[in-house]
Amino acid sequence: MSDDFDGVDRTLRVRPYALTGGRTRSANDLPIETIVKATLRGLSMASQLTLERKRILTMCTVPLSIAEVSAYMHIPLGVARVLVGDMSAEDLLETNQTPVARFGDRPDIKLLERVLDGLQAL
Amino acid sequence: MAFRRSEAPAATDTTNGVPIPVKIVIAGGFAVGKTTFVGSISEITPLTTEAAMTQVAAGIDDTGEATTKTSTTVAMDFGRISLGDDLILYLFGTPGQDRFRFMWDDLVRGAIGAVVLVDTSRLEDCFSAVDYFESNGVPFVVAVNAFHGRLHHSLDAVRSALSIPEDVPVIRTDARDRAATKLALLELVQHALLRASS
Numbered sequence: 667m668s669d670d671f672d673g674v675d676r677t678l679r680v681r682p683y684a685l686t687g688g689r690t691r692s693a694n695d696l697p698i699e700t701i702v703k704a705t706l707r708g709l710s711m712a713s714q715l716t717l718e719r720k721r722i723l724t725m726c727t728v729p730l731s732i733a734e735v736s737a738y739m740h741i742p743l744g745v746a747r748v749l750v751g752d753m754s755a756e757d758l759l760e761t762n763q764t765p766v767a768r769f770g771d772r773p774d775i776k777l778l779e780r781v782l783d784g785l786q787a788l
Numbered sequence: 789m790a791f792r793r794s795e796a797p798a799a800t801d802t803t804n805g806v807p808i809p810v811k812i813v814i815a816g817g818f819a820v821g822k823t824t825f826v827g828s829i830s831e832i833t834p835l836t837t838e839a840a841m842t843q844v845a846a847g848i849d850d851t852g853e854a855t856t857k858t859s860t861t862v863a864m865d866f867g868r869i870s871l872g873d874d875l876i877l878y879l880f881g882t883p884g885q886d887r888f889r890f891m892w893d894d895l896v897r898g899a900i901g902a903v904v905l906v907d908t909s910r911l912e913d914c915f916s917a918v919d920y921f922e923s924n925g926v927p928f929v930v931a932v933n934a935f936h937g938r939l940h941h942s943l944d945a946v947r948s949a950l951s952i953p954e955d956v957p958v959i960r961t962d963a964r965d966r967a968a969t970k971l972a973l974l975e976l977v978q979h980a981l982l983r984a985s986s
Contacts, residue, residue, distance in 0.1 A: 699809040699810075699811045701806050701876065702806070731878060733837050734868075736838075737835035737836060742837075743837050743864075764808065766898055772898070772927070772980070772984060773900055774984070775985060781875070781900065782974065785871065785973055785977060788970060
């Protein structure tokens with residue numbers, strides 16, 4: 667019995683990196699907090715996809731981060747990154763990343779102000 | 789606050805109906821209360837993801853041979869907080885020990901900053917985290933977790949023991965208490981804003 671909410675055993679039955687053909691990098695290297703969502707194209711193609719890809723698509727009808735995909739699928743972060751990176755390159759998923767300031771790699775001031783307001787309103 | 793509000797138009801609108809992610813790293817030594825901290829304010833029960841160490845880490849890990857292949861994995865707990873419809877804040881709890889540094893570059897890229905959780909009875913556990921954030925220019929605050937409402941040392945003593953610069957906030961928190969963790973996060977975001985504005 668697994669601890670999943672739907673009672674279905676979701677434990678992988680293959681070595682994780684077998685899912686990526688042994689690759690640890692995708693052409694599209696995304697940060698772990700990248701939020702992904704299924705595209706219409708992805709949903710329309712779902713029936714033709716491999717089991718893992720289909721599960722990711724189904725899961726991402728609501729927006730989820732790559733970290734959440736990794737946790738819910740019980741696959742290592744690196745594997746989730748490659749799978750999601752490939753799927754977004756194929757237009758099956760759309761993604762959004764943190765916009766960062768022009769210089770450096772921190773969020774810009776406008777975004778920090780929104781986070782501050784959002785936290786204060788909690 | 790000392791910073792002025794920017795008047796530029798929002799450059800952060802969602803382009804495709806997918807929310808914007810932002811992240812904060814919660815760092816600190818083993819069993820200092822990182823997952824408790826995340827869980828006290830997260831809208832989901834903290835989830836766990838596993839990052840596998842790759843050969844990129846060779847020479848960084850102190851297990852010996854520079855070319856040794858290791859199969860170390862490190863578990864990372866995280867939570868999420870929706871801030872409105874189009875903005876999601878992720879909190880990643882990460883181990884503070886030196887041997888897990890290999891994943892920090894990746895983790896802090898694009899982050900707002902870090903909250904370093906400190907247990908005053910084991911101050912040394914947070915040394916490497918403080919060193920890392922300081923030398924990499926990552927905004928951080930030091931949050932002293934008051935177990936059972938008690939601090940073993942004053943905040944000033946903690947600041948001086950850790951050689952924390954004057955402009956870095958050292959605050960008291962309670963990882964179990966949502967109001968206290970919220971205040972710690974607010975402190976960090978305000979600190980990051982001040983730094984971004986200066």
